[in-house]
Amino acid sequence: MLYGNFKFTTLLLTSFLTLGLYSNAWGHKVISAAYPDGNLIEGEIGFSNGDMAKNLLVEVFDPEDNKLGETTTDEEGFFVFTATKKIDHIFRANLSAGHIATFRVTADELPDDLEGGSVRTANTSSSSEAVLSNEDTAVQPVVSDADTNFVVIDQIALEKLVSKTSKEVRSLRKELAQYKEERRMQDILGGIGYILGIFGIASFLLGRFKTTKGA
Template sequence: MIRSFVLGLALLLPLPALAHNVISSVFPSGTDIEGEVGFSNGDMAVDLLIEVFDEAGTKLGETRTDADGFFLFTPEQPVTHIFRGDLGAGHVAEVEMAASEVAELLGQSIATPAASASGQTAAGVANGALSDQSRAELATMIRNELRPLRQELTAFKNKSNFQSVLGGIGYIFGLFGLGFYIAARRKMDNNT
């Protein structure tokens, strides 16, 4: 009797939905803004239209993702850039890059007190040691090497969260099982 009740109760419990989250991020890439759009299960948004807006909602431009879910956008104004892509089924990716970061890309960086006091930053020394073409090639190589690492890291974060949820559900079932066991033992002890 108790077994049928427990089995019936277990069958009535809702199963966890195997949903996925939208992942999106942007980062500086030379004089461009590079970004990625996809899902937490590792599927990336291929050939997705990405619209770019400022904080007031004015459209600054648009771009498309490549076969790996990455896109490039060249900013023209030092304003906050908001990147929006509609993946369908209610999934909308939206990520922004602050105006201060965009200003740095455009070479309009705000001098920090430490940099202006020393007169020369470490980046300034490194920039003088490499030609513009070498820096661009190095940036492209590093960007291409970091792409898969970023994707794996994001997928790992989401997988770990899903595993934690499943582990928590397992603990709950374990506690219910222990409670049923103790209740059954008490009932057996009272009947004897």
């Protein structure tokens, strides 16, 4: 009985020690992601506890480890990189203390008009120019100054809306990444509790069995 209690106590202490070490590591788990928007690649780097990596150098490489360029995160941990080639872009950032962020944007996520993408042939281009030329000879609509001002104002409002939406999407992506990490941590805690419960029941039954056998 004494041996069984000692074994269970040792297992319990070991589990709590492991859980404590993992919780500390999880609290500093790196969260990083990149989202292409045309030839612009927006990304963010931070930790699972909500702290963002500010003013951090982010280097960009191709699949052959050739450097394509670099950028820096802002005060909110966000960065923007302009892609010039339709190839895989690999982002790396050293957050110190052994934390390295590495993530990738694949070539198929980038537009085809970049270098290395599929382009239209000269004949197709010439045909398009001919069509445009014929359209230019057609009756041209009369555009008044009022219509021009309306178009300019509408474009400014649209740009503001796009900028606001982009910020909201960034915030949503960050919250989603943190939610995924929290759910993962909860699953791990539940698994550890389940294992401890099984060992506890087994230790109790083993102790009862030995007591009954000794009697």
